[in-house]
Amino acid sequence: MNPAKRHAFFTRLQAANPSPRTELLYTSPFELLAAVLLSAQATDVSVNAATRKLFPVANTPAAIHALGVEGLIPYIQTIGLFRSKARHLIETCRLLVEQHGGEVPRSREALEALPGVGRKTANVVLNTAFGEATMAVDTHIFRVANRTGLGKGKTPLEVELRLLRLIPPEFLRDAHHWLILHGRYICKARKPDCPACPVRDLCDYRSKTPDPLEPTAATVASAAPAAAAAAANDTEA
Numbered sequence: 001m002n003p004a005k006r007h008a009f010f011t012r013l014q015a016a017n018p019s020p021r022t023e024l025l026y027t028s029p030f031e032l033l034a035a036v037l038l039s040a041q042a043t044d045v046s047v048n049a050a051t052r053k054l055f056p057v058a059n060t061p062a063a064i065h066a067l068g069v070e071g072l073i074p075y076i077q078t079i080g081l082f083r084s085k086a087r088h089l090i091e092t093c094r095l096l097v098e099q100h101g102g103e104v105p106r107s108r109e110a111l112e113a114l115p116g117v118g119r120k121t122a123n124v125v126l127n128t129a130f131g132e133a134t135m136a137v138d139t140h141i142f143r144v145a146n147r148t149g150l151g152k153g154k155t156p157l158e159v160e161l162r163l164l165r166l167i168p169p170e171f172l173r174d175a176h177h178w179l180i181l182h183g184r185y186i187c188k189a190r191k192p193d194c195p196a197c198p199v200r201d202l203c204d205y206r207s208k209t210p211d212p213l214e215p216t217a218a219t220v221a222s223a224a225p226a227a228a229a230a231a232a233n234d235t236e237a
């Protein structure tokens with residue numbers, strides 16, 4: 001995809017959704033960190049259902065740490081991998097209290113040193129809680145970037161670095177959310193909704209889902225003889 005198309009791509013996503021937001025519910029950097037940590041291989045809906053019950057009871061590192069693993073599990077047991085997530089979250093809370101004064105650190109290195117926090121989670125927190133221009137490449141962004149030609153790569157890190165280099169700076173802060181939402185609702189894994197896609201003409205994907213209302217080459221070809229016969233009949237009449 002060339003730079004002009006890339007700019008138009010984000011101009012359109014921005015026009016459709018000027019202030020994109022994460023669909024995880026949170027009111028503080030710590031709530032966001034906890035929600036993202038719980039969201040690995042789980043839907044935002046399932047995480048929100050759990051944190052809606054958890055956060056009114058405990059929404060600080062000290063309060064969640066005080067619950068302990070067994071006290072935390074009843075709140076999050078509807079989320080996949082809840083046992084290991086409970087252990088990670090409790091240990092993360094302990095480190096936040098002991099090493100960061102109960103605050104979420106604003107550095108990638110300190111975030112990635114927390115249990116259960118990898119590069120992607122750190123990128124989400126840096127971007128969404130602190131407004132930094134990071135790109136957390138999840139399954140949606142990986143697919144959209146490769147399909148459309150926005151930023152191709154074999155690994156999430158390759159895609160992340162390419163997108164950071166190629167996305168025009170004015171779009172970088174919100175690009176993460178635009179691409180996730182685009183992948184989640186339009187450029188879906190199994191059957192992308194190309195007929196409804198606002199960037200259809202800019203996208204490089206060769207196997208776009210056809211528009212059922214648009215005539216294909218085959219239907220045009222099969223209709224041609226009938227149309228020619230009808231025209232001939234008109235002329236003879």
Ligand code: SF4
Pocket residue numbers: 147148186187188192193194197198199200201203204205208209
């Ligand atoms: S045209 Fe289709 S493949 Fe391309 S971005 Fe839109 S939905 Fe995805």
